[in-house]
Amino acid sequence: QVQLVESGGGLVQAGGSLRLSCTASGSRFSINTMGWYRQTPGKQRELVATITRSDTPSYADSVKGRFTISRDNAKNTVYLQMNSLKVEDTAAYYCNVKTYNLLTYWGQGTQVTVSS
Numbered sequence: 699q700v701q702l703v704e705s706g707g708g709l710v711q712a713g714g715s716l717r718l719s720c721t722a723s724g725s726r727f728s729i730n731t732m733g734w735y736r737q738t739p740g741k742q743r744e745l746v747a748t749i750t751r752s753d754t755p756s757y758a759d760s761v762k763g764r765f766t767i768s769r770d771n772a773k774n775t776v777y778l779q780m781n782s783l784k785v786e787d788t789a790a791y792y793c794n795v796k797t798y799n800l801l802t803y804w805g806q807g808t809q810v811t812v813s814s
Contacts, residue, residue, distance in 0.1 A: 702723050702793045706778075707808030709771040712785055714812070718778040720793030720805055731778035732769050736810075738814040743792065747778060750780035761787075783812045 706718040722729060733748030747767040755767050766779040776793065788806045793805035 699796070700795060700801075701730075702795060702803055702805035703789070703810045704793050707736055707791060707810045709782055709811045709813065712814050714783050715779070716745040716783065716810060717780070718791055718793075718808060718810075719794075720776050721803045722774040722788045722795050722803070727799045727801065729774060729795050730798045731794075731796045732738075733794045734767065734776070734778045735792045736787075737792065737807075738804045746791070748794075749776065753796055760787060780810070783810075785812050785814050 700722050701724045702720055702722050704720045706716060710716050717769060718756045731748050731750050734746040735743045736746050737743040741747050745758055746761055747755060747765055749767045764782045769776045788811050790807040790809050792807045795803045
């Protein structure tokens with residue numbers, strides 16, 4: 699079983715920045731892909747960004763050029779630096795981890811609210 703602890707959400711004005719962190723613990727299997735998803739009420743959870751163990755990132759078109767995903771494999775931690783935040787970025791952000799044996803784990807979510 700993997701436990702994911704997220705931090706860094708909060709309230710920020712449009713144009714501001716936030717940095718999310720997520721640390722994984724308890725995994726008997728190596729972690730492959732780490733990433734972030736987000737969800738607003740009444741909508742499906744959507745991909746924000748992912749990063750492979752070899753540091754290859756992938757982004758949703760809506761955040762390209764504004765968000766940067768990174769990871770520290772020694773700490774089993776993934777980060778999401780969010781710059782130039784927009785009101786439409788407001789959502790609950792969820793950390794996601796996939797292991798090499800194809801198991802998937804989710805964090806509890808952290809709220810990001812961007813005010814105009």
